[in-house]
Amino acid sequence: QVQLVQSGAGVKKPGASVRVSCKASGYTFTNFGLSWVRQAPGQGLEWMGWISGNTGNTKYAQNFQGRATMTTDTSTSTGYMELRGLTSGDTAVYYCARDQSSWPPEIDYWGQGILVTVSS
Amino acid sequence: SYDLTQPPSVSVSPGQTAIITCSGDKLGDAFVSWFQQKPGRSPFLVIYQDSKRPSGIPERFSGSISGNTATLTISGTQATDEADYYCQAWDSSDSVVFGAGTKVTVL
Numbered sequence: 001q002v003q004l005v006q007s008g009a010g011v012k013k014p015g016a017s018v019r020v021s022c023k024a025s026g027y028t029f030t031n032f033g034l035s036w037v038r039q040a041p042g043q044g045l046e047w048m049g050w051i052s053g054n055t056g057n058t059k060y061a062q063n064f065q066g067r068a069t070m071t072t073d074t075s076t077s078t079g080y081m082e083l084r085g086l087t088s089g090d091t092a093v094y095y096c097a098r099d100q101s102s103w104p105p106e107i108d109y110w111g112q113g114i115l116v117t118v119s120s
Numbered sequence: 121s122y123d124l125t126q127p128p129s130v131s132v133s134p135g136q137t138a139i140i141t142c143s144g145d146k147l148g149d150a151f152v153s154w155f156q157q158k159p160g161r162s163p164f165l166v167i168y169q170d171s172k173r174p175s176g177i178p179e180r181f182s183g184s185i186s187g188n189t190a191t192l193t194i195s196g197t198q199a200t201d202e203a204d205y206y207c208q209a210w211d212s213s214d215s216v217v218f219g220a221g222t223k224v225t226v227l
Contacts, residue, residue: 047216
């Protein structure tokens with residue numbers, strides 16, 4: 001069965017960076033992509049960007065261009081999302097989600113989510 | 121990107137029909153998906169490509185689209201359907217958009 005297991009994050013200080021990992025299993029990683037979505041406490045879902053598991057092509061939401069970097073390691077079927085210059089407004093649960101390998105997107109399975117807390 | 125508008129809340133009695141709408145200026149240009157999210161859990165896909173149900177999703181969940189409004193209908197609503205529901209689409213500026221979510225309460 002499709003599984004996305006996330007790791008990383010925790011408590012970060014303002015100005016720091018965070019990297020979240022997303023290890024995929026149960027499907028051929030290079031046949032799909034990954035989207036990254038975050039959810040601030042008590043708020044809705046916010047799409048951050050997408051990466052193709054095949055080509056490594058990326059698309060970022062305007063709010064995250066220049067501040068987020070999404071990568072993949074096809075040898076381990078793992079996706080990574082790094083967010084720099086953290087502020088308290090970045091406190092959220094960060095999800096990876098399986099997506100199409102090429103645009104347009106079609107999200108289906110989601111990881112369990114990782115809480116990133118930004119606090120001094 | 122653009123906005124997808126959902127009602128903040130919908131209340132329904134058990135066994136009745138819940139209707140959740142999602143409207144957006146360019147909604148007819150792209151497929152719509154719907155996700156269910158229960159408290160403390162990850163979102164879960166219930167409808168994709170406007171009206172298709174993933175394997176394992178009960179038939180009481182259905183989706184449709186007319187013009188710039190997509191609709192998620194839950195027929196014969198059960199207590200277990202109580203959750204937040206989000207619509208999602210993408211736009212021509214290569215961005216994915218989510219609605220703000222609708223809280224479905226089964227009274």
